[in-house]
Amino acid sequence: MSELYPHLAKKTVAYLDKTDAQRIDYIRSPRWLSYPGADDAIKRLENLLTEPLKHRMPNLLIIGDTNNGKTMLVKRFCNQHKPQENPDGDASIIPVMYMQAPPVPDENRFYNAILELLFAPYKSADRPDKKQFQVIKLLKAVGLKMLIIDEIHHILAGVMTKQRAFLNVIKYLGNELQIPIVGVGTQDAFRAIQTDLQLSNRFDRVILPRWSNDDEFLNLLCTFEMAIPLKNPSNFADEPAVVDLIYSMSEGYLGEVSRIMVAASIYAIDSSAEKIDKKVLGKIGWVNPGNRRKEPRN
Numbered sequence: 001m002s003e004l005y006p007h008l009a010k011k012t013v014a015y016l017d018k019t020d021a022q023r024i025d026y027i028r029s030p031r032w033l034s035y036p037g038a039d040d041a042i043k044r045l046e047n048l049l050t051e052p053l054k055h056r057m058p059n060l061l062i063i064g065d066t067n068n069g070k071t072m073l074v075k076r077f078c079n080q081h082k083p084q085e086n087p088d089g090d091a092s093i094i095p096v097m098y099m100q101a102p103p104v105p106d107e108n109r110f111y112n113a114i115l116e117l118l119f120a121p122y123k124s125a126d127r128p129d130k131k132q133f134q135v136i137k138l139l140k141a142v143g144l145k146m147l148i149i150d151e152i153h154h155i156l157a158g159v160m161t162k163q164r165a166f167l168n169v170i171k172y173l174g175n176e177l178q179i180p181i182v183g184v185g186t187q188d189a190f191r192a193i194q195t196d197l198q199l200s201n202r203f204d205r206v207i208l209p210r211w212s213n214d215d216e217f218l219n220l221l222c223t224f225e226m227a228i229p230l231k232n233p234s235n236f237a238d239e240p241a242v243v244d245l246i247y248s249m250s251e252g253y254l255g256e257v258s259r260i261m262v263a264a265s266i267y268a269i270d271s272s273a274e275k276i277d278k279k280v281l282g283k284i285g286w287v288n289p290g291n292r293r294k295e296p297r298n
Contacts, residue, residue, distance in 0.1 A: 062182065
């Protein structure tokens with residue numbers, strides 16, 4: 001059957017036998033699409049995970065605009081390194097831990113978040129130093145090899161003294177556990193880390209820029225086409241006007257591209273068009289990110 005639908009991946013073709021509702025559920029479900037920038041970032045994370053132990057472990061900042069695929073990338077990496085059962089030990093093995101930075105740089109909230117991820121009992125009123133001791137003991141017990149902190153730019157939401165104190169906590173954890181710390185955030189994440197010169201020297205950077213309207217963007221759309229079960233080919237490679245329109249609608253943000261493709265695919269099924277073209281794109285009521293930020297008028 002796959003030879004009848006050369007525009008689709010073999011796995012995708014199987015969904016053409018499903019009902020429209022099932023196809024739409026599949027289209028709405030999250031999926032990983034490989035592209036060079038993400039593949040390179042995951043390779044950097046893999047190399048960091050196998051870094052030999054030393055007192056000052058190297059760290060990494062993954063920087064990109066909001067809605068440009070950072071969180072999906074690190075969660076993909078975490079899914080490749082899931083917790084493992086440890087029947088001979090007292091705790092599961094957790095090679096990689098993903099967490100979000102607290103909304104303000106607060107040591108107590110930070111430790112609370114880690115303890116909750118470990119399902120460890122604690123008292124909110126306990127002193128930070130007691131929680132710190134508990135966190136370090138537990139993270140050693142589970143064999144943690146990497147801590148990923150998303151939204152790390154939240155550090156800047158506090159006064160300078162709070163920022164420095166929070167950065168000291170991160171530095172101390174990295175030193176004590178001898179693990180790399182991965183920070184994920186916007187360009188403000190870089191500014192946040194730069195407030196501690198000693199810590200900033202340990203962070204390399206991976207930047208996920210907004211997409212340009214070039215061959216890589218076209219390849220991305222073709223990858224989407226292969227992964228979405230529509231019966232007719234959209235032929236993005238032969239439709240530069242459609243590619244230009246999707247780029248304009250998304251403004252080069254990966255998350256926006258994904259949402260556009262999902263909305264357009266659902267409309268294409270409902271309308272029996274079974275492909276994405278300018279007419280379909282014009283029917284989904286899309287407002288690009290720039291216009292969303294404008295103040296609404298009566």
